[in-house]
Amino acid sequence: MAFLGKTVFDYRRSLMRALMERHDLDALAFTDADFFQFATNFHTDVRPWERPIIVVMPAEGEPFAVMNELSTNHIKMAQERDTLWVADITLYAEHPHLTGRLPLVVQWPELVADRLAGHGLAKGRIGIDGGGSLMRRVGDLSPGVDFVPLGAAMRELRWVKHADEIAVMRQAAALSDWGQDLYRENIRPGRLVQEMDSAINALMVEEGARRFAGENLEAGCWSIGGPATSSPHGNGAPTGQRIEKGHGLINFVNPRLNSLKVENERTWFCGKPSAKQKAAYEAAREASAAGAAQAVTGNPVSAIDAAAQAVIEKAGFGDYILHRTGHGMGTNGHEFPEDMAFNHRPLLAGEVYSSEPGIYIYGLGGFRTDDTVVVGEKPEVLTKAPSDIESQTIT
Secondary structure, X not given: OOOOOHHHHHHHHHHHXXXXXXXXXXXXXXXXXXXXXXXXXXXXXXXXXXXXXXXXXXXXXXXXXXXXXXXXXXXXXXXXXXXXOOOEEEEEEOOOXXXXXXXXXXXXHHHHHHHHHHOOOOOEEEEEOOOHHHHHHHHHHOOOEEEEEOHHHHHHHHOEOOHHHHHHHHHHHHHHHHHHHHHHHHOOOOOEXXXXXXXXXXXXXXXXXXXXXXXXXXXXXXXXXXXXXXXXXXXXXXXXXXXXXXXEEEEEEOOEEOOEEOOOEEEEEEOOOOHHHHHHHHHXXXXXXXXXXXXXXXXXXXXXXXXXXXXXXXXXXXXHOOOOOOOEOOOOOOEOOOOHHHOOOEOOOOEEEEEOOEEEEOOOEEEEOXXXXXXXXXXXXXXXXXXXXXXXXXX
């Protein structure tokens, strides 16, 4: 187990070069934190609205980046681990130095324009993911450069995962299954929901330290209990909520390992579920399985959502659907494509999706099973925690 290696960098770089060739570009520039991490393998420790960053990937030549001095020692540590894919990094300061040893953040556009020129990119076409007002200023300072907004096309770079990326996601999924087993052992009436989540999150961290020492794991455990589960992300007032007998509980065990995230969500019952709870749950669980089964190379993306919705409609719960069946998974938890229900392009082998249809009945609760699935000739469901109602009922 290791951080993503140069093989993944070479794979992603080949995708970037193909994109540049299609759009007649001389370089790509990434300023968004997730895209920056995708291109550099650097775990961004700043938000770019506060401390702007950029990495430029030329069609020819080596990539280069402009980063904040806050990351100085983080960069050194990543270089020592040999996990940082970009060697040419220029730093700027966010406060005045009497020695004047670094340019200041207020000079960021001038610094970026200078770095572009220094790398032979004073003219040409550069695709950008966005960048806002600072990049517009870079454009003013680089009159020979045509900055081409290319956000939608850049998202395609993150669709199909390299085999090494999927291997990391398998390991994250296995840890999430381990976490789901902990919930089975810890759910009991009267327990504070947030306290239980915190305790399980801590155990996940300990287990992660055994499995992935020296890696980068974010555990990601939280739950919603009772009628609040009828809102997919809770009612906004979780503090003090306790598990009650007869209530359902939706939990999230969604770890992010070395910049790749998986989703593993289950619905639990504290005590025997009512007939309506059981019917809604079984419909949601069967819908999730039906959606995952459609993650077959060549099927339309929308087939995942359509299959899941058909199950829920047939069971008589169609009026209680509040969201699409899922979304792409990868560098970010909610990846591209995000328009699953309306996207009719063919699925590509190696894409990764969540399959998480839900049924949400106000006053009763929500019912959802969420698995992470890899597209292929035969879909591979990475999350394997049990979801049958017997396993999900705590008596």
